[in-house]
Amino acid sequence: MASGNLMERAQALDRDDPLSSLQAEFNIPTRAQIASSRLPESSSVSQSSSSDTADTDVTASSEPSTYLCGNSLGLQPKRTRTRIAQYLDTWATQGVQGHFKPLDGSPLPTWLDADQRAAELIAPIVGASESEVAVMQTLTANLHLLMSSFYRPDINGKHKILLESRAFPSDHFAVETQLRHHGLSPETSMVVIETPHSEDNVLTTYDILSTISAHAATTALILLPGIQYYTGQLLDIPVITAYAHKHDIFIIWDLAHAVGNVPLSLHSWDVDAAAWCSYKYLNGGPGCIGGLFVHERNSTVTKAITDDKPAEGYSNRLAGWWGNDKKTRFAMANKFHPVSGASGFQLSNPSILDITSLNASLEIFQLAGGIKQLREKSLKLTAFLEKLLGEMKEEDKALFRIITPLDPQQRGAQLSIKLSEGLLLPVMTELEANGVIVDERKPDVIRVAPAPLYNSFVDCVKFIAAFSLALEAGRKAKGSKGTSS
Ligand SMILES: Cc1ncc(COP(=O)(O)O)c(C=O)c1O
Incomplete structure (x- = not known):
């Protein structure tokens, strides 16, 4: 399937997704941010996506990364910063009274x-x-x-x-x-x-x-x-x-x-x-x-x-x-x-x-309507990712296999992908260069987890495009066509 069609298909699925608006609740790191090794000066990271882009490609700077690593560390909800600021204000203005004194206008419980x-x-x-x-x-x-x-x-x-x-x-x-x-x-x-x-x-x-x-x-x-x-x-x-x-x-x-x-x-x-x-x-x-x-x-x-x-x-x-x-x-x-x-x-x-940080995130679970609604989306997202992996070029598919059970009832959001020997490093390097964050488990597994709170069908397509480039890089690094592991 042509990648243009694929992207349109994913965009249509995102439009039909009743939970798609929840993505806006999260700070999705930009590609420039994940490429940068400098702490942004501004404390308002969620508003500023370009404060730390001076030495990076301007065209890619504000584009969100493709973050598929919620199995390791979930992304930061924007409201976390707000709730923590409210907690700090309570402590600053009330001292020990914060333990038991409810404050008018505060969404936070007493400590x-x-x-x-x-x-x-x-x-x-x-x-x-x-x-x-x-x-x-x-x-x-x-x-x-x-x-x-x-x-x-x-x-x-x-x-x-x-x-x-x-x-x-x-x-x-x-x-x-x-x-x-x-x-x-x-x-x-x-x-x-x-x-x-x-x-x-x-x-x-x-x-x-x-x-x-x-x-x-x-x-x-x-x-x-x-x-x-x-x-x-x-x-x-x-x-x-x-x-x-x-x-x-x-x-x-x-x-x-x-x-x-x-x-x-x-x-x-x-x-x-x-x-x-x-x-x-x-x-x-x-x-x-x-x-x-x-x-x-x-x-x-x-x-x-x-x-x-x-x-x-x-x-x-x-x-x-x-x-x-x-x-x-x-x-x-x-x-x-x-x-x-x-x-x-x-x-x-x-x-x-x-x-306070945890409760901020749990508020979004409530906004989602609960874990059952999230699971409904998650089943579709992970099945979509699996399908896209199955539709990749034969020479790509020869270099990996999914080790997570294919039965959706025997898995959550994550797909673990086992790569041919020696591919882990070049694949991870290339994925990162293309703004994709997944995690690795040595010697040869990458874990890819579309989290239904903030990931989209478009993220899955972006992953596949980057994964294909990464496998190509892996083939070159190995200096051969590669064989299935
Ligand atoms: C399955 C499992 N058990 C235990 C742990 C250890 O967790 P902690 O460092 O919070 O004790 C982890 C951490 O990722 C984990 O994935």
């Missing part, structure tokens, strides 16, 4: 209520009740906190933790160190789920369930990703959760790549617990505050806490004052009485700077 407001906004995105969600800490820290509560090894019985062999390294480290923390050895207590049926490490539900079966009698806990970071594969969370429960195993889901990307129904899927970060599809900003889900059955506080039985009446945990019941939090009594629900797992007073 004491900021975490609650974030939980209200995130609950529908993960399919939970507000009390099952807490916005706190960061992902790896939250995985540790959840394991410290719910991993109760019995060396003569259930002591193993199951995880996938290609788990994100931080998850591996968390599991290994939890085991050592309990005096156990990863060699005997850690089981990794292999992918014998796939050369690209795509898991099958069968691989997972059969590993669970094989270790059912000795497994205490499972940690799995909702969406696998490398392949972009969406696992069957409800089926795997039910199977774990059938074998009396507690299961924790790492939702780093799933939250804000695909609809989740954590409560009705009966998930035990989960944790996520907010800097990918939730656009909270680099390293922004994370979140966790604890099913209500795992977080009830059933009895008054008494001096002689201080830990009775609630599940065990590593505690801090912010998990204490709000009514008595400031009584300063040294008797921990957690609030029922996920917020009873909080430790410290949270960073309001972070929560």
